[in-house]
Amino acid sequence: MPDAPRPKQASTGxxxxxxxxxxxxxxxxxxxxxxxxxxxxxxxxxIPLVIMPQWAALTLTLVIGFIVGMLVSRRRK
Structure with missing residues (x-):
C-alpha cells in the first residue's frame, strides 16, 4: 500500500x-x-478632507498594509 500524503508542516528552522x-x-x-x-x-x-489624529491615520495605514500583505502571501502559495 502506498503511504498516505503527509500534510505540509510549517518550517521551524x-x-x-x-x-x-x-x-x-x-x-x-x-x-x-x-x-x-x-x-x-x-x-x-x-474628495472630503478628514481631520484625525496622525496616530489613527498611521494605524489605519499599517492595518491596511498588513491585510494586503496577507492577501498577497495567500495567493502566492
Whole structure:
C-alpha cells in the first residue's frame, strides 16, 4: 500500500525564527512611530478632507498594509 500524503508542516528552522524576529522588530518600530506622531492632521480621502489624529491615520495605514500583505502571501502559495 502506498503511504498516505503527509500534510505540509510549517518550517521551524532558523529562517522561520529570523522571520518572526524581524517582524517583531518592525512591529515595535511601527508602534513607536505611531505613538510619536499624535498631532491632528488633515487627510484628503478622494474628495472630503478628514481631520484625525496622525496616530489613527498611521494605524489605519499599517492595518491596511498588513491585510494586503496577507492577501498577497495567500495567493502566492
Amino acid at each position: 532558523p529562517g522561520a525564527n529570523a522571520r518572526w524576529i524581524v517582524g517583531g522588530v518592525l512591529l515595535v518600530l511601527a508602534v513607536i512611530f505611531i505613538l510619536e506622531n499624535r498631532d491632528p492632521v488633515g487627510i484628503r480621502l478622494l
